[in-house]
Every structure is written in structure tokens, then in C-alpha cells.
Amino acid sequence: MRLHREGTPTILLVTGLACIIGYAAWHWLPPVAAWPVALAMAALLALVLWFFRSPDRPLNKEPGAVVAPCDGKVVVVEEVTETEYFRDRRIQVSIFMSPLNVHVNYHPIGGTAAYHQYHKGKYLVAWHPKSSTDNERCTVVVAHPVYGEVLVRQIAGALARRICTYPRPGDAVEQGSELGFIKFGSRVDLFLPLSTQVQVRIGDKVKGAETIIARNTP
Numbered sequence: 001m002r003l004h005r006e007g008t009p010t011i012l013l014v015t016g017l018a019c020i021i022g023y024a025a026w027h028w029l030p031p032v033a034a035w036p037v038a039l040a041m042a043a044l045l046a047l048v049l050w051f052f053r054s055p056d057r058p059l060n061k062e063p064g065a066v067v068a069p070c071d072g073k074v075v076v077v078e079e080v081t082e083t084e085y086f087r088d089r090r091i092q093v094s095i096f097m098s099p100l101n102v103h104v105n106y107h108p109i110g111g112t113a114a115y116h117q118y119h120k121g122k123y124l125v126a127w128h129p130k131s132s133t134d135n136e137r138c139t140v141v142v143a144h145p146v147y148g149e150v151l152v153r154q155i156a157g158a159l160a161r162r163i164c165t166y167p168r169p170g171d172a173v174e175q176g177s178e179l180g181f182i183k184f185g186s187r188v189d190l191f192l193p194l195s196t197q198v199q200v201r202i203g204d205k206v207k208g209a210e211t212i213i214a215r216n217t218p
Contacts, residue, residue: 002053002054002056004052004181006164007049010183011048011052014045014048015045017041022037022038025037025038026038050100051103055104057176057208057209059174059175061174063146064146065214065216066196066212066213066215067106067209067211067213068095068106068209068210068212068213069095069190070104070105070208071097071101071102071208072098072101072187072206073095073096073203074093074094074095074201074202074203074205074206075096076094077092077093077198077201080191082191084117084139084151085139085141085149086149089194090151090191090192090193091191091192091193091194091196091198091214092190092191092192093189093200093214094190095188095206097186097187103181103182103183103186104178104208105179105180105181105188106178106208106209107173107178108142108150108152109150109175110142110144110173110174110175111143111144111145111172111173112170112173113141113143113169113170113171114142114143114169115140115141115151115169116139116165117138117139118137118138118163118165119138135155137155137163138153138154138165138180139151139152139154140154140167142167148193150190150191150193151189152188152190153188153189153190154179154182154186155182155187156182162183163182164180164181165179166178166180176209192214193216196214196215196216197216198214199213
């Protein structure tokens with residue numbers, strides 16, 4: 001287990017604040033009052049470190065399969081019209097990440113990045129139906145030799161305030177490698193061809209880079 005590089009500024013900030021507040025508590029307060037303050041600061045720092053954990057996971061390279069782009073719970077599995085890139089009917093699979101989930105995002109397939117677009121937006125709760133189109137978000141499309149093009153959309157939630165996305169058009173990406181990171185609660189949408197055979201249902205818990213979300217049906 002290691003800490004993700006995206007957490008460095010936040011971890012340093014919280015560590016500094018914890019040290020300052022802890023020092024002030026021990027300097028100005030009696031021990032009976034200083035102990036709870038010190039314990040609260042230690043708990044806060046522990047939560048921040050836990051949030052930015054980045055577990056080592058083997059690359060799952062299974063031809064014809066789509067792996068989960070993140071840890072979390074499946075909240076949407078339905079046929080929809082994707083309006084940003086494809087502008088046609090697709091199968092949407094959405095995964096909600098709570099603040100306690102690993103927040104690293106992974107490439108669900110391998111191939112070549114064909115599209116990257118960041119959108120400013122609102123901060124509706126991540127499970128809101130309009131969060132996919134109204135919230136701050138970043139869309140990436142990867143061209144795959146079996147699936148054709150698959151769209152991944154990172155969506156900020158009510159607490160999320162920063163989306164980090166690494167691939168740019170033309171980049172070669174590996175299935176299960178890091179796509180990005182979303183800070184503090186969010187969701188990821190997948191838009192798949194209608195021929196895809198989805199392997200998960202609403203309410204299922206999935207693990208990024210490991211759980212098979214769908215398979216291609218020729």
C-alpha cells in the first residue's frame with residue numbers, strides 16, 4: 001500500500017494544521033482538554049491518509065472484457081443516448097464512490113486515447129440523475145480493437161472539488177493502468193456499445209481494475 005501523489009498537497013496541509021493545533025492545545029489548554037484535541041487531529045490525519053491510499057493491483061488484461069474503472073457500488077445500468085461524443089444509443093454503467101472507497105480511477109480497457117474533454121459544472125450529489133451531464137466532469141474515449149470506442153466519464157460529487165485525468169489523445173493506455181484520481185466522493189460512468197454483455201447489476205460492489213463489468217458479444 002502506498003499514498004497517491006495527488007494527495008501530497010492535502011496531506012502536507014492537514015499535517016501542518018494538525019501540528020499547529022496540537023501544539024496550541026498542549027500549550028494553552030489543560031491536559032484533560034488537550035488530549036481530545038490531539039486525538040481529533042490524529043484521527044483527521046489518519047482519514048486523509050486512508051483516503052489517498054493507492055493499493056498495488058495487477059494489470060488485468062483480458063481480451064474482450066471491460067474491467068471496473070474504480071471501486072464502489074453500481075448505481076446505473078441502462079440504455080441511454082450519449083450526447084457528448086457518440087450521440088447515439090449506448091449502455092451506461094455508473095459506479096458511485098463513497099469517501100471511504102479507493103479513489104484511484106483505472107482504464108477499463110486498453111487501446112489508444114481518442115478524446116479528452118474537461119467540463120466545468122455543478123456539484124450535485126454523485127447519484128443524482130443529472131450529475132452525469134451537469135456536474136464538473138472529464139470525458140475520455142479509448143479506441144479498442146474489439147469494442148471500438150468506449151467512453152469513460154469522471155464526475156465530481158457534492159464533496160469532490162478536483163478531477164485529475166492523465167491520458168491525452170494519441171496516448172497508448174493499458175487495461176487496469178491509472179486513468180486518474182477524483183478527490184472526496186464522486187462517480188464514474190462507462191458508455192458501452194449495445195452489443196456489450198453487462199456482467200454486473202445495480203447494487204453490486206466492484207473493485208477497480210479487477211471486477212469484470214462487461215464482455216463483448218460478437
